Amino acid sequence: MHPEIAAATRDPAVLSARSDAILAIRGLSVSYPVYGTEAVRAIRELDLSIARGEILGLVGESGSGKTTLARAIMGLLARPGRIDAGSVTFDGRDLRAMPEDALRAIRGKDIAMVIPxxxxxxxxxxxxxxxxxxxxxxxxxxxxxxxxxxxxxxxxxxxxxxxxxxxxxxxxxxxxxxxxxxxxxxxxxxxPKFIISDDATSGLDVTVQAQILDLLRNLVRSHQTAMMFITRDIGITAHFCDRVAVIYAGEIVELAPTVRFFENPMHPYSVMLLAAFAHNPRLREKWHKPLASQIRAGTTGCPYAPRCVHVEDQCRGTRPALLELEPGHFVRCLVPVVRPT
Ligand SMILES: Nc1ncnc2c1ncn2[C@@H]1O[C@H](COP(=O)(O)OP(=O)(O)OP(=O)(O)O)[C@@H](O)[C@H]1O
Ligand SMILES: [Mg+2]
Structure with a gap:
C-alpha cells in the first residue's frame, strides 16, 4: 500500500456526521435482483453527506448508479430495485423509517427533483x-x-x-x-431545502444549457438550498459545484472540494475522465455508453482494476477503502496518482 494511504486514517463517515449536513447517507447498498442471475449491485456501501447550501456534483458514466442513488434518497427506486442496507438522514430525520405519507409530504416540498x-x-x-x-x-x-x-x-x-x-x-x-x-x-x-438535479440539462443545446445552469445556481445560492447535481459531464462541475464526487460502479471513488479535485485528481479513473474531456471527443462519446461490465454481488477487489492503467496485483484481490489523503479529499485507490509538490 502507498505510504500516504497508510497514513490516512480519517473515516469518511466523519464527513457524514457533520453537524451542518442537510443530507447524510451511511452505508447505503442498493441492488436490482434479476431473475435467474446474480443481482446487480448498483450502489455499494456508500457514505456521503451534503451540507446546507452546498452544491455537490455527482459525476459518473452511464450505468454507474447516479439515478439509482437519487431515487434511493427519494424513496422512489424503480422496480425491482431495493435498499439492502444503510440509512438516509434528511434534516435530522431517518427517511427510511418514515411512513409513505410522511415521505410524500417531504417530496416536492423539502426535497425536489429536476430531471430531463x-x-x-x-x-x-x-x-x-x-x-x-x-x-x-x-x-x-x-x-x-x-x-x-x-x-x-x-x-x-x-x-x-x-x-x-x-x-x-x-x-x-x-x-x-x-x-x-x-x-x-x-x-x-x-x-425546498434540498434539490436533486439528475442530468437535467443534457438534452438542451449548449448555450441554453449554460443559461439554465447559471440560473439554477443563482436560485439555489440565493435560497441557501443544497443540491446534488448529477451529470456525466465532468467539465460542468468545475464552474458549478462546491465539491465533486466521482462514482464508479456504485462506489464513490473520489470526493474533494472542486478546486482541489481539478488541481490534484488522485484516482486513476478521475484522471482518465479529465483527460478524456479535455482532449478527446471520441472518448467523451464512449463515456456516455452504459458500463459494459456490471458489478455482481460476489465481486472482490477494485471494480476499476480491469480498466485501470495503474493496476497492480493487490488491486485485484483487495477492495480499497475511501480514505482522506488531504483535508476533505477522499480517494478509493491502493495506488493513487501522487504528483510531486
Ligand atoms: N429498473 C432496473 N432494473 C434492473 N437494473 C437496473 C434498473 N435501473 C438501473 N439498473 C442497473 O443499475 C445500474 C445503475 O443504473 P443507473 O440508472 O442508476 O445509472 P446512471 O448512472 O443513472 O446512468 P445514466 O448516466 O445512463 O443515467 C446499472 O447497472 C443499471 O443497468
Ligand atoms: Mg441516470
Whole structure:
C-alpha cells in the first residue's frame, strides 16, 4: 500500500456526521435482483453527506448508479430495485423509517427533483402557471390567489420572458429551454431545502444549457438550498459545484472540494475522465455508453482494476477503502496518482 494511504486514517463517515449536513447517507447498498442471475449491485456501501447550501456534483458514466442513488434518497427506486442496507438522514430525520405519507409530504416540498425531458413532467392539458400554483397549494397552506401570485413570481425568477402571458401558456407552446425553466420553477416554488438535479440539462443545446445552469445556481445560492447535481459531464462541475464526487460502479471513488479535485485528481479513473474531456471527443462519446461490465454481488477487489492503467496485483484481490489523503479529499485507490509538490 502507498505510504500516504497508510497514513490516512480519517473515516469518511466523519464527513457524514457533520453537524451542518442537510443530507447524510451511511452505508447505503442498493441492488436490482434479476431473475435467474446474480443481482446487480448498483450502489455499494456508500457514505456521503451534503451540507446546507452546498452544491455537490455527482459525476459518473452511464450505468454507474447516479439515478439509482437519487431515487434511493427519494424513496422512489424503480422496480425491482431495493435498499439492502444503510440509512438516509434528511434534516435530522431517518427517511427510511418514515411512513409513505410522511415521505410524500417531504417530496416536492423539502426535497425536489429536476430531471430531463421537461415535457414529460408537465401536464399537456394544464397551463404552466396553474401547474406551478398547484404544486405550491399542495404543499403550502395558502389560498388560490396567493399560489397564483407565487407561481408568477417563480416564472419571473426563472426568467421566462413576458411571464404574465406565459402563465396561461400550455406546455406545447414553449421551447425546450423554456419548458425546462418551468420545471425548475415547479421544483423551487416551495423553497425546498434540498434539490436533486439528475442530468437535467443534457438534452438542451449548449448555450441554453449554460443559461439554465447559471440560473439554477443563482436560485439555489440565493435560497441557501443544497443540491446534488448529477451529470456525466465532468467539465460542468468545475464552474458549478462546491465539491465533486466521482462514482464508479456504485462506489464513490473520489470526493474533494472542486478546486482541489481539478488541481490534484488522485484516482486513476478521475484522471482518465479529465483527460478524456479535455482532449478527446471520441472518448467523451464512449463515456456516455452504459458500463459494459456490471458489478455482481460476489465481486472482490477494485471494480476499476480491469480498466485501470495503474493496476497492480493487490488491486485485484483487495477492495480499497475511501480514505482522506488531504483535508476533505477522499480517494478509493491502493495506488493513487501522487504528483510531486
Ligand atoms: N429498473 C432496473 N432494473 C434492473 N437494473 C437496473 C434498473 N435501473 C438501473 N439498473 C442497473 O443499475 C445500474 C445503475 O443504473 P443507473 O440508472 O442508476 O445509472 P446512471 O448512472 O443513472 O446512468 P445514466 O448516466 O445512463 O443515467 C446499472 O447497472 C443499471 O443497468
Ligand atoms: Mg441516470
Amino acid at each position: 425531458n421537461p415535457r414529460g413532467e408537465l401536464d399537456p392539458l394544464v397551463t404552466v402557471g396553474r401547474q406551478i400554483a398547484t404544486v405550491a397549494r399542495a404543499h403550502l397552506d395558502i389560498a388560490r390567489d396567493k399560489s397564483d401570485e407565487l407561481a408568477l413570481e417563480m416564472l419571473k425568477a426563472v426568467q421566462i420572458p413576458d411571464p404574465k402571458r406565459r402563465f396561461n401558456a400550455y406546455p406545447h407552446e414553449l421551447s425546450g429551454g423554456m419548458a425546462q425553466r418551468v420545471v425548475m420553477a415547479m421544483s423551487l416554488v416551495c423553497s
